Structures are given as structure tokens and as C-alpha cells.
Amino acid sequence: MNCGAGSRLQKTKMLNGFKFNGIASGIKKNGARDLGLIYSEVPAIAVGVFTTNRVKAAPVLITQKRIRSGTAQAILVNSGNANACTGDKGMKAACQLSTTLARRMKIKEEMILVSSTGVIGVHLPVERIQGNIPTLIGGISPYKIEEFAQSLLTTDTFPKIVMKEVKIGNKQVEIWGVAKGAGMIMPNMATMLAFIMSTASVHPATLRNLLKEGVDQSFNRITVDGETSTNDMVLMLANGKAGNRILTRKSKEINRFRDSLFSLLFELARMVVRDGEGATKLVEIRVEKARSVNEARKAAFAVANSPLVKTALFGEEVNWGRIMAVLGRCGVAIDPGKVDISYGGVKVVKHGIACGSEEKAQGVLKQKEFTIVITLNKGKGCFQASTIDLTPEYVAINSSYRS
Amino acid sequence: MNCGAGSRLQKTKMLNGFKFNGIASGIKKNGARDLGLIYSEVPAIAVGVFTTNRVKAAPVLITQKRIRSGTAQAILVNSGNANACTGDKGMKAACQLSTTLARRMKIKEEMILVSSTGVIGVHLPVERIQGNIPTLIGGISPYKIEEFAQSLLTTDTFPKIVMKEVKIGNKQVEIWGVAKGAGMIMPNMATMLAFIMSTASVHPATLRNLLKEGVDQSFNRITVDGETSTNDMVLMLANGKAGNRILTRKSKEINRFRDSLFSLLFELARMVVRDGEGATKLVEIRVEKARSVNEARKAAFAVANSPLVKTALFGEEVNWGRIMAVLGRCGVAIDPGKVDISYGGVKVVKHGIACGSEEKAQGVLKQKEFTIVITLNKGKGCFQASTIDLTPEYVAINSSYRS
Numbered sequence: 001m002n003c004g005a006g007s008r009l010q011k012t013k014m015l016n017g018f019k020f021n022g023i024a025s026g027i028k029k030n031g032a033r034d035l036g037l038i039y040s041e042v043p044a045i046a047v048g049v050f051t052t053n054r055v056k057a058a059p060v061l062i063t064q065k066r067i068r069s070g071t072a073q074a075i076l077v078n079s080g081n082a083n084a085c086t087g088d089k090g091m092k093a094a095c096q097l098s099t100t101l102a103r104r105m106k107i108k109e110e111m112i113l114v115s116s117t118g119v120i121g122v123h124l125p126v127e128r129i130q131g132n133i134p135t136l137i138g139g140i141s142p143y144k145i146e147e148f149a150q151s152l153l154t155t156d157t158f159p160k161i162v163m164k165e166v167k168i169g170n171k172q173v174e175i176w177g178v179a180k181g182a183g184m185i186m187p188n189m190a191t192m193l194a195f196i197m198s199t200a201s202v203h204p205a206t207l208r209n210l211l212k213e214g215v216d217q218s219f220n221r222i223t224v225d226g227e228t229s230t231n232d233m234v235l236m237l238a239n240g241k242a243g244n245r246i247l248t249r250k251s252k253e254i255n256r257f258r259d260s261l262f263s264l265l266f267e268l269a270r271m272v273v274r275d276g277e278g279a280t281k282l283v284e285i286r287v288e289k290a291r292s293v294n295e296a297r298k299a300a301f302a303v304a305n306s307p308l309v310k311t312a313l314f315g316e317e318v319n320w321g322r323i324m325a326v327l328g329r330c331g332v333a334i335d336p337g338k339v340d341i342s343y344g345g346v347k348v349v350k351h352g353i354a355c356g357s358e359e360k361a362q363g364v365l366k367q368k369e370f371t372i373v374i375t376l377n378k379g380k381g382c383f384q385a386s387t388i389d390l391t392p393e394y395v396a397i398n399s400s401y402r403s
Numbered sequence: 404m405n406c407g408a409g410s411r412l413q414k415t416k417m418l419n420g421f422k423f424n425g426i427a428s429g430i431k432k433n434g435a436r437d438l439g440l441i442y443s444e445v446p447a448i449a450v451g452v453f454t455t456n457r458v459k460a461a462p463v464l465i466t467q468k469r470i471r472s473g474t475a476q477a478i479l480v481n482s483g484n485a486n487a488c489t490g491d492k493g494m495k496a497a498c499q500l501s502t503t504l505a506r507r508m509k510i511k512e513e514m515i516l517v518s519s520t521g522v523i524g525v526h527l528p529v530e531r532i533q534g535n536i537p538t539l540i541g542g543i544s545p546y547k548i549e550e551f552a553q554s555l556l557t558t559d560t561f562p563k564i565v566m567k568e569v570k571i572g573n574k575q576v577e578i579w580g581v582a583k584g585a586g587m588i589m590p591n592m593a594t595m596l597a598f599i600m601s602t603a604s605v606h607p608a609t610l611r612n613l614l615k616e617g618v619d620q621s622f623n624r625i626t627v628d629g630e631t632s633t634n635d636m637v638l639m640l641a642n643g644k645a646g647n648r649i650l651t652r653k654s655k656e657i658n659r660f661r662d663s664l665f666s667l668l669f670e671l672a673r674m675v676v677r678d679g680e681g682a683t684k685l686v687e688i689r690v691e692k693a694r695s696v697n698e699a700r701k702a703a704f705a706v707a708n709s710p711l712v713k714t715a716l717f718g719e720e721v722n723w724g725r726i727m728a729v730l731g732r733c734g735v736a737i738d739p740g741k742v743d744i745s746y747g748g749v750k751v752v753k754h755g756i757a758c759g760s761e762e763k764a765q766g767v768l769k770q771k772e773f774t775i776v777i778t779l780n781k782g783k784g785c786f787q788a789s790t791i792d793l794t795p796e797y798v799a800i801n802s803s804y805r806s
Contacts, residue, residue, distance in 0.1 A: 121722020321523020
């Protein structure tokens with residue numbers, strides 16, 4: 001089940017052993033929630049995937065170090081400020097916050113993971129946030145996942161929560177995921193912020209591999225604007241409360257868990273791209289029969305990030321010539337005379353030239369979600385990227401982000 | 404001197420041995436000029452630089468073949484239709500037009516170069532254009548370069564003409580250039596359409612090398628939207644009418660000719676980017692002290708093409724964090740702690756963090772033209788790219804291009 005904004009499901013459901021909260025701590029000028037906490041009653045198995053951007057925010061550097069132990073008990077997140085490009089002062093700020101949290105919660109500081117999202121290059125208002133930490137801790141509850149999800153948002157228009165259940169042996173295992181997205185999204189081995197919690201008992205190495213593979217098949221296949229953030233991270237905590245026999249890669253039931261986790265990640269990723277800044281459409285760009293998966297990926301992302309393709313999607317124009325032009329410049333070996341292109345199953349290009357069904361394709365373009373299939377007829381590589389259109393709203397949002 | 408729209412200079416000046424025309428032939432729906440002709444009374448030395456897009460328009464393929472002879476006498480250009488992705492029918496259409504022109508002008512068909520710009524994937528209305536060729540030829544005149552420049556335009560807002568004079572020995576040599584631009588502009592070894600005519604007498608190999616080098620230092624350093632067109636070409640004709648002693652790379656005066664040609668190309672390229680679709684600002688992105696020129700180029704174009712950087716320019720926001728994020732994702736070896744960034748001479752980032760002059764930089768951002776200098780402090784590579792801001796107008800233009 002997917003729970004978007006307004007859903008009340010999470011008010012009655014709980015995730016055994018986890019508590020959440022999200023409050024306004026004064027980072028955001030508009031008084032919205034900007035400080036969130038995930039707390040696990042017991043030390044949980046913790047794994048993560050992080051941004052490949054060479055410029056890494058302070059919380060990324062700290063969390064990458066702390067997660068090496070393989071366990072964690074709390075995740076402290078703020079939105080409205082990325083704490084990136086803030087130097088030593090930024091590192092100190094993140095540590096001060098987790099020190100305060102550790103003392104108040106009586107857990108080890110190394111068991112706290114930190115995460116931030118928002119504007120780059122501005123220092124965190126540390127004292128103001130510290131002053132709000134007692135309220136944050138005081139209000140934690142098994143029923144506040146929506147408040148937590150809200151505390152992550154920047155230009156997102158709705159909180160993103162997905163919940164899954166899977167039977168492992170005779171035990172019911174839960175997996176919950178929360179994400180934020182909206183802009184600076186073109187993940188590369190990692191993505192914006194996403195937090196996955198599960199009651200499963202899983203071997204740490206197995207969980208690490210599953211998360212990496214799952215992210216590769218979900219968040220690493222979406223783009224909003226071709227930009228990779230300095231703060232991307234996906235963290236997963238598994239507390240073992242379900243009481244299932246520990247899952248390893250050899251377990252009979254690992255595939256069932258894997259399927260649930262992957263479909264949760266896929267759904268969260270789709271929510272992120274659907275809520276991409278200014279989006280009016282979610283379009284799948286599927287490149288087939290490239291010489292290799294790498295070439296298919298390169299071509300798919302080149303098309304998915306092309307401003308001319310994306311504006312044509314917004315304008316609902318069957319301007320397939322722009323797709324051809326991108327294919328020709330993207331560095332992938334194509335033979336223009338072999339390319340076929342279809343919009344939502346309607347073929348408009350055969351062997352590199354128009355094959356007449358543009359009017360029918362026009363109908364596809366009016367839909368909110370559809371797939372463009374590009375067949376290169378050069379080999380067996382295939383890759384699908386999800387993208388959105390480029391709209392005046394995207395420009396409006398991003399030309400006044402800091403004000 | 405530069406002659407933009409409205410200048411009347413070209414009404415009285417003439418280029419010895421060259422004639423021009425530009426008429427409406429019914430390709431553009433709005434009845435604007437869309438068919439242009441450059442005619443050289445004598446066979447001229449002809450050299451060209453072409454798009455590196457793997458998808459090449461029919462006129463690119465034909466002109467690349469014909470220019471191998473090293474001479475040409477006419478250039479036939481149409482706008483409103485790129486004649487790209489049009490297969491054999493497109494090749495035949497381009498040939499039919501040059502056959503008609505050759506017969507009517509009584510010159511060899513192989514001496515005619517063809518060039519097109521406009522929408523991709525639509526067939527040319529060959530018969531309609533053929534019907535207009537007598538009018539095109541009938542009206543040629545030494546004083547119609549502005550009409551010719553107008554006939555190239557698509558979403559451009561003004562015709563782009565630059566004229567230079569240079570003394571070679573005791574002879575006055577003229578170089579005139581015309582370009583069109585506006586969108587699908589991120590040249591790569593070539594660019595949109597530009598035509599350079601000169602009365603100089605130059606050795607063909609020397610001219611070829613000069614043009615290639617000059618394009619590399621001008622058109623290959625601009626970007627409007629990161630898109631490389633299927634139709635890009637820069638053609639140059641030199642008719643020798645100035646009567647100077649033939650220029651070779653060893654001539655004493657080659658540097659003077661080179662300087663004039665390069666500054667003409669540079670001025671044309673700047674006009675193209677200044678007239679980039681929807682632009683309100685022209686911004687130079689200068690990357691210094693990269694490990695190599697290639698890395699400087701990669702970083703400069705990554706920043707110059709970033710939608711988040713470009714929307715911040717439109718919004719006049721000193722959002723240098725977005726520049727840091729692009730530097731970190733662009734595949735260039737950077738050390739975040741060594742990066743300095745300044746806007747129009749105002750340093751805002753030192754050693755990767757804010758150094759406080761954001762208010763002063765705010766004033767720079769309000770200017771129509773300025774330079775952002777990014778110093779990586781990793782080596783000696785330097786590259787400067789010219790770009791524009793990303794505006795709602797760019798989205799508006801490109802979401803209704805075909806309608």
C-alpha cells in the first residue's frame with residue numbers, strides 16, 4: 001500500500017520497535033516542520049548508500065563513518081539547510097546536534113546517524129535547533145511517521161511514505177520507507193534522502209547488498225533535472241523485532257523479502273520523480289537494443305535530461321526530431337537509419353524517419369504518464385529512466401529558492 | 404564593426420564579388436524570409452566545419468561531400484525546416500533544389516553548398532521552394548546581406564552580421580560573417596549555421612586550419628541549452644578579389660588576417676549566445692587552475708549547462724552552492740576545500756566555503772553580462788564558456804516550437 005499526503009493509515013499502524021517525530025525548529029523561514037527523528041528501541045542493523053558527488057555535505061561524511069559499525073539506533077534529519085560546503089564549522093555543528101541528542105536520549109553518540117537537505121553553503125542555526133531537541137524527543141511516537149515525512153520536505157508537494165508486509169516463515173515482517181525529493185535529482189549510486197525501516201532480522205552483509213542493488217534498480221533510474229545532490233543518502237535500519245529466523249543471501253525466503261524491499265524502493269522512487277519540481281507528466285524513457293546496458297543507460301539519461309525533449313513533453317508536441325538529435329550527440333554508437341521510436345506504443349519513427357502516426361501519438365502525449373521506447377537495433381542492452389517535463393514552474397521554483 | 408538588427412550600414416557597403424538575397428518561399432507558416440542565397444561571381448576557396456552529431460541532416464552530408472573539392476560558388480540556405488531525419492527523400496530534395504539553382508545560374512551543381520535549419524523530421528516542400536528560386540536569383544544584390552541574414556532565422560530575435568577589414572600588404576581585405584543561433588546550441592567542433600565571406604586570397608589548407616582553430620575558440624565555447632544540432636555548419640568562402648598576395652601559414656601577414664577572422668568569429672558567437680532562447684543574461688563561466696584544459700572545459704560546460712545554476716542566474720540569486728554541487732558531480736577531479744568562486748570579481752567562496760561578500764555579489768548578478776570565475780587550484784588548465792540563464796521564456800518557446 002502507498003500512503004501519500006492525507007492518508008490516515010499511519011495514524012493507527014505502528015512499526016514494532018520504531019518511533020518517529022517531526023517538528024518545526026526554526027530552520028525554515030515559513031515555520032514548517034524541519035527537524036525529524038527516527039528512533040529504534042534497540043540497536044538496529046544499519047546500512048546506507050551515499051551520494052557520489054565529490055562535494056559531500058558534513059552529515060554525509062559523518063554518517064558514512066558511523067555506519068561502518070553496522071548498527072545504529074537513531075537518525076536525526078533536518079530540512080531547509082544542507083549543511084554542505086560549510087567546512088569545519090559544519091562538521092562541528094552536526095556533531096553538536098548529535099551530542100545533545102545522545103545525552104538526552106541516553107544512547108551512544110556513534111549510534112546516531114545524521115542527514116540534512118536544503119540550501120548549500122549556509123551555516124546551521126545550531127543553538128536554535130539544540131533548544132528544540134527536548135521537544136523533538138518528548139513527542140516521539142510509533143504513530144508519527146507522517147510528521148517525520150513532512151519534516152524532510154523542501155520543494156516537495158507531498159510526503160512520501162510506502163509500507164510493505166511480507167511473510168517470512170511464520171512471521172509477519174514489515175518494511176516502511178520514507179523519502180524526499182523534488183529537485184537536484186539525478187542519482188548516481190545514491191539519491192536524495194530516503195529512510196527505510198524494517199522489523200526484519202537480516203544479516204548485515206545481506207542487507208547491505210540488497211539495499212545497494214535495490215537502489216540501483218529504483219532511485220538510480222530517475223531524473224528530475226540531471227543534478228546530483230551533495231547530500232543524497234538512503235539509510236536502512238532493521239531491528240529484528242519480527243522475530244523471523246535471520247535472513248541471509250542463502251535463505252529460502254530471501255527472494256520474498258527482496259521483492260518487497262525492491263518494490264517499496266521502486267514505489268518511493270516513482271513518488272519522488274512524480275513530485276519532481278514543476279512536473280506535469282511522468283515519462284519513462286526506455287532504450288532497447290543498445291550495444292550494452294551502459295550505452296542504453298547513457299542514451300536514456302541523455303534523452304531524459306534534454307531540455308528540448310522535456311519542454312516538448314510539457315508542450316505535448318510529438319517532436320521526435322529532438323530525440324534523434326540527442327541520440328546523435330550523446331556519445332553512444334547509433335546508426336540513425338536503424339532507430340525506431342514509439343510513444344505509448346504508437347510508432348512514430350521507423351528506420352530513422354517518420355512513419356506517419358503523429359496524430360495518434362499526440363493522444364498519448366496528453367496523458368499524465370506514458371513510456372517512450374527508443375529501439376537502437378544495435379545489440380541487447382536495455383535501460384529505462386524515469387523523467388518529468390520541464391515547465392515554467394520548475395524555473396519559477398528554482399529562480400527564487402533562497403529568497 | 405558589428406551590425407545588428409536595424410543597422411543600415413550594409414545597405415551601402417558591398418563585398419567585392421559577392422551577392423546575396425533572402426526571400427519568403429513558403430516554408431515558414433508566418434510568411435517570413437526562409438530561403439537565402441550567397442553567390443560568388445568567381446569560384447571561391449571553400450572550407451567548412453560541421454556538426455559532430457551522429458545524426459546528420461541531408462544538407463550536412465551533401466555539403467561535406469561537395470566541399471572536399473575545396474571550391475564553391477554558391478550557398479543555398481533555408482530556415483524553417485532542418486531536412487534532418489528525412490532519409491533518402493530528404494537527400495533527393497536537397498539535390499533537386501541545387502539542380503534547379505545550378506541550371507538557372509548556369510554554374511556546376513557541385514559548386515553549390517546547401518544548408519538547412521528548423522524543425523527535424525519533416526519533408527521540405529520541394530516544389531514550392533523550386534517555384535521561388537527564380538525570384539531568389541533575380542533579386543541577388545551586393546547590398547542584400549541583411550535580407551540573407553534574416554532568411555536564416557528561426558527563434559532568433561535579430562539577424563547577426565559582423566564585418567571586418569584588414570590590410571594585407573597594400574590591399575584592403577574584407578571579411579563578413581553571418582550567423583543564426585537561438586536554440587539547440589552546444590557546439591562540439593562545429594555549431595549552428597554561420598557563413599563567412601572574404602575577399603582575401605588564401606591558400607586552401609591555411610584557410611581550413613584557420614577556420615577550424617577559430618571555430619574552436621569561438622563557437623565551440625558557447626552554450627544555450629547543452630544540445631548539439633543535427634544541422635550545424637560553418638562555411639567560409641574566400642574569392643581572392645582583394646588581390647593580395649596569397650596568404651599561407653608562413654606569410655608575414657597571416658597573423659593579422661587570423662586576428663581579424665578570429666575576432667569576427669568571436670563576435671558572431673557572442674551574438675548567438677546573447678540571442679539564446681529566452682536569455683536575459685550572458686554569463687561567462689571561467690574555470691581556472693584545473694588539472695588540464697580538458698578538465699577545465701568539462702567543468703565549465705557542466706556549470707554552464709546546469710539547470711539549477713541557470714535558473715539561479717535568472718533569479719539573480721548568489722546560489723554558489725549549486726555551482727559546488729555541479730563541480731562535485733561533473734567527473735572532474737576537484738578538492739572541495741581548494742575551490743574559490745567569484746562573481747564579477749567579488750569572491751564569495753574561498754577554500755570551498757562562504758567568505759562573506761554575498762551582498763556585494765548580489766549587485767553583480769543584477770548586471771546583464773558578467774563573469775563567474777571558478778578556481779580549482781589543482782593545476783594550470785583554463786577554459787571559458789559563455790552561457791545564458793534559463794527562463795520561463797525558454798520553456799515557452801520550446802514547448803510550442805512546432806505549432
